[in-house]
Amino acid sequence: MQAALFLLRKGAASLRPPVSAAAATTRPGLCLRASAASPPAAHFSTSPARPARNQILSPIRNPDSFTTHLALSSSSRTPLLTLWTASWCPTCHTTVLPLLSDLVASGVGEAHGGVALAAVEMDAPDLMGSASSSYENLALTYMITTVPTLLSFDAGEAQVVSKVTDARKLADRRFLEQWIINEAKRQGSRGGGGGGGAGGVGASTAIFGGLFGHG
Template sequence: MILRSAKPLSCGLFLRIPQAHRRFFNAATKQNRIFNNIRTPDELHNLTLVSAADNRPLITLWSASWCTTCQTVKPIVKSLIEDEKVGEQEGGLGYAEVELDSTLIGDLGVKFMITSMPTLLAFSRQEAQLETKLVRPEQMKDRNFLRQWLLTEARRGGRAGGAGGSLFGGLFGGS
């Protein structure tokens, strides 16, 4: 019995995947990934590279250890991504916290226009999605609002879309 999903193997043979098992090989469903905290610009750069290569948006929570609101928001975001697996059906999300009080962080906050803490900023294809960043704590504390925001970022699937990371991205079709 030959199925339409037969795929050639390197030796010229065909692999036959029964219909019932094909969904397990679907690239659209990826597990969410939780990364270590970011303390340097190089660590952020490396994670955006990894996420871009995997077509998986990277969600970053910009916070500081002394920020009490950040400490309230952090478990909510992490729970939605890690425990409830929000975004996995849409292709998965990466998540990392950026420690703005790290002595090695440099001017990353200025570069990405982080003007308050906490801030949630998504990266797609290494581009900061500045138009969709969340800065209002009441939105981040609202699980339903936050779930919808995460789903929207996950549906982007590593593609730009929130005006990208450049000033002129939306004006000249940059993506």
């Protein structure tokens, strides 16, 4: 009896179809799980960084606006170009400021880091005040002896070496274009703008003193 049962079991096992090795390794479920676990491909941007944009700031008419513009310039490492003007200076408003504004707005210096431009209205009431207030202190601090005067600030410091007071240079488009580029190159390095000494302090005092009656 036991021998008969053994033979029956052996016969049933021999009837099962064989499982091939290829079928065992190509189960659909395993393939799906493997592909789902694959990490996503990494993507890298190859587009160049956009150059900085120049800015034309609101005119400086009080000490607070001067301090604000200077602080923003320092924090962004963008040189601040200031044109010192007065209401009684027609050359400031009809020649020099429009020329500078056009150059800055057209993007001169952006390839080198960009600049910001602001006019300083020296005889504005809040700057002028009394005879011994902010107007004199601000002008004396930066040795502004005539208008128009072009003075750059970098990292909060006046770049006196490159200050422009020469009337002919202030009306020279090519000169101003190169001057702006030199100042843009500073980018918080103070003296790293590539020189550009331009006219020297007081170079046009006699010229503008004669034209406008102010020394």
